[in-house]
Amino acid sequence: MKRTVFRGGTVYDPASRTAGSADIAVEDGWIVDVGSGLEGDEEVDCTGRGVLPGLIDCHVHLTMTGSDVFESVQQPFSLQFYEGAVNMAKTLAAGVTTVRDAAGADLGMRVAQERGLVPGPRMQVSLNMLSQTGGHGDPWWPSTCVVDLLPPHPGRPPVIVDGPEEIRRKIRELVRAGADVIKVATSGGVVSSGAGPKIPHFRDDEIAMMVTEASAAGRHVMAHAHGEGAKAAVRNGVRSIEHGHFLDDETLAMMAERGTWLVPTLSAGVGLRRALEAGVPFPDHIAEKIRERAGGSVRRAAEAGVRIAMGTDAPLLPHGENLLELELLVEQGLSPADALHAATLSAAELMGVAEMLGSLTPGKRADLVVVDGDPLDVQDLGNRIVAVYQDGRAVHVAPPRR
Structure with missing residues (x-):
């Protein structure tokens, strides 16, 4: 040997x-x-x-390329998987040897990497993001057309759900399809047609069902969440808050007490502002949400004792530029050593792989x-x-x- x-x-x-x-x-x-x-x-x-x-990025979307929603939905369906292979290689070349895909990649992509068919980071996949009707992941737009960045297919089930029993069945479908982690949006978001980040989505009984069913299958729940939506997610036992703008002191105290992780994805804001400045044709209401810069949660979270893991939300900042997130974490008050910890041992602990990575x-x-x-x-x-x-x-x- x-x-x-x-x-x-x-x-x-x-x-x-x-x-x-x-x-x-x-x-x-x-x-x-x-x-x-x-x-x-x-x-x-x-x-x-x-x-x-090897560095770890806890929030990527490997099948997505660029931030122009309307350009993306005009591409052939299967193109996403070929672009995904390119994005995997770019991510690996950036020193990121493990990722958690936060919607998009399916089981086949993970298996292809494991078998050495495609070079790329080790992967945990969520497949898709649970959303309530009219929520952050609902592809319906006011014109009554559908602009779906993550169209369903056999390896990526549709995920618009309302009520605990629909959620129970849907999580079982996601696990059957190969999900390693369950992703949900418990608030509105920036790049979607619906409500902004300050509007909470799903009620407590629905979020509690997600956590219960995921736990029964040996999975955790990661929540796209801001403001009151983040507070509800923490209250009901999710493992990590993704993005996490508008977190008040009560939410941060709950996160520190319960061991809930924060994955700030600071790169996403940088990437969206760059895209806006470059002339990407966002609708006015989305452009306004991008301009509403929401800072301060990371610094306050660290001071409150909240555990932080690195995630970028690539491709909002392009795949391969993942390590800018470390610089942004330092700008928010982390020491360089702590920023690196967020991208190594903290990230491994969040993903449950610290015994090996x-x-x-x-x-x-x-x-x-x-x-x-x-x-x-x-x-x-x-x-x-x-x-x-x-x-x-x-x-x-x-x-x-x-």
């Missing part, structure tokens, strides 16, 4: 949130030793470079990212990636920097 040693790098340790010089020994895709002076059959020279655990420790899978310079400097980190390894195998090597 071949033993490879990654030698002499500055290794980021999420447990201590520090970085120091160390060698990492890998055998058969697993980390077997971390220390100094390790021996191996071959080595990767990491001198003068940083070594990070999230840190460079013996017994875990050998997902590593080699970067130029100090690994604790997240500024422009995406452009400093030298190589990405998955199970100890190089899956991306960047061209030499000029």
Whole structure:
């Protein structure tokens, strides 16, 4: 069995949130030793470079490309899966070796990656997003036409539901179709025809049913949620709040007490504002929601003791630019080490995979990212990636920097 040693790098340790010089020994895709002076059959020279655990993005949409809703719905149905393969490769090249797809990717995409048919990050998939009638995921528009970014197919069931019993059956359908996690919108959103983020969706008995049925199947619930919709989601036991604008002190205190995660997706706001400035033809009411910048939740959440995991909502910021999220988290008050923790061990804990991923420790899978310079400097980190390894195998090597 071949033993490879990654030698002499500055290794980021999420447990201590520090970085120091160390060698990492890998055998058969697993980390077997971390220390100094390790021996191996071959080595990767990491001198003068940083070594990070494979990064984790807890909120992506791999079958979506771009933020122009009306352009997207004019494309052939199956094109999304070919674009998805390209987006998977871009994500992997960005140092993101694991993702949680928050609606779009189906079981076949996850299996294709697992079998090595398509290069890309490891995946947990939600398939689609539960929405009430008239909610954030309802594709009906006031003109009575349907603008559906996630049209149903056998691997992605339709998800407009009302009432606990409809929800019970729908979650069972999603689990049958291969969902690893259940996604729901408990509030309105920005890029949809309906209510804005401050309007709550679903009642307590409906959200409680989601959590009960998901738990019975060994799944968690992730909630697109803002404001009062987030409070209801936390009150009824969801595992994570996605986006999380307009969170008041009571909601943050509940999240800290109950261990509810926040996945802020700060990149989404940056991407939408860029698209608006570039002339993407959003309807006036959506453009107004984009302009209504809602900041402060991340800083206040961290101060309240809420656990934070990294997510980007790509492609609102394009796939492959995922690591900008780290810079945005630092702008919101996290230290660089804490931002990296959000993208490694915290993200792994949220997704329930911390026994295998999230840190460079013996017994875990050998997902590593080699970067130029100090690994604790997240500024422009995406452009400093030298190589990405998955199970100890190089899956991306960047061209030499000029």
